[in-house]
Amino acid sequence: MAKALYNLCKKNGTVMEYSITGSEVTELISCKKQDVYNSASYGQMIRKEFYVEVVDRPLSRTKDLTLLLEYDRVCREILERCG
Incomplete structure (x- = not known):
């Protein structure tokens, strides 16, 4: 199963780590997963x-x-024009 990716930022806005999972955030800063989800959802x-x-x-x-159907439609159109 795919996981959401997060940027871990300091209070001043500096990004410490780019595109990491919630589990990696908890390991880096020793917090609970719920803290990560609350921060992402509610800005805590x-x-x-x-x-x-x-x-x-x-x-x-x-x-x-809707997004997936549009992706399929565009892919089919590209294949028809190129192939």
């Missing part, structure tokens, strides 16, 4: 020093059906 600070930004999330077939 982690240990009053860090926050995370969601930079990539996995696609869901049900939630992103």
Whole structure:
């Protein structure tokens, strides 16, 4: 299963780590996974020093059906024109 990716940032906005998983954030700064999710969802600070930004999330077939259908349509169109 694909996992969401986060940027780990300091309070002043400096990005410490780019595109890491929630588990990697917990290992780097010794916090709970729930702290990571709260920071990503509600903007809460982690240990009053860090926050995370969601930079990539996995696609869901049900939630992103329109996007996936558009991707398929464009791929078919490109293949028809090039092949």
